[in-house]
Amino acid sequence: MVDATVAPVVDSYEADDTALAAGAIANGETQNRSIHAVGNVDWATFTVGADGATDVRVETNGPSGDTEMWLYGPGDSTTLVEYDDDDGTGNFSLIARSSLAPGDYYIRIQDYGNNSLIAAYTLQVSWTVPLLPVAAPNFAPGPGTYPFASPPAVIITTATPLAAIYYTTDGSEPTSSSTLYTERSA
């Protein structure tokens, strides 16, 4: 019997076999990796900003292979957040968290059992930055009847510093795709 297995290519994030050597992965990024040698361990790190993170997903995927994965943090590579073996597709791993506090997090990935190779797999990290509550906007002048021929200019203000104000003029609920109010006075 001929063994046609080709040795996996060393991924571009090596050498990253320790937490100190972890490279960064950004929100929404997908990295193409491999476990090219028995005992190869892959570390990556990401930073959750001051507003925190919600709907966090850290996952591996690939055509074949069996990863196990640890997530540590915030702020160090030893405080375990969660371990996962097979919650992803097939034998790949998925750690899903409803929220994470601000700080640096560390991901450790290896072949399950740390005794075989994975020719190719992807590591993906994604989360949502939660929207902060803002004060309700004030309108001046307020609701009323105004002459069609000479409508007053409406000034919109909010007590929340730096908050963006979006508006509609057809009575529908504004979204961040609506018109941005730009007539701000100090």
Ligand SMILES: [Ca+2]
């Ligand atoms: Ca690797």
Ligand SMILES: [Ca+2]
């Ligand atoms: Ca590695």
Ligand SMILES: [Ca+2]
């Ligand atoms: Ca697994």
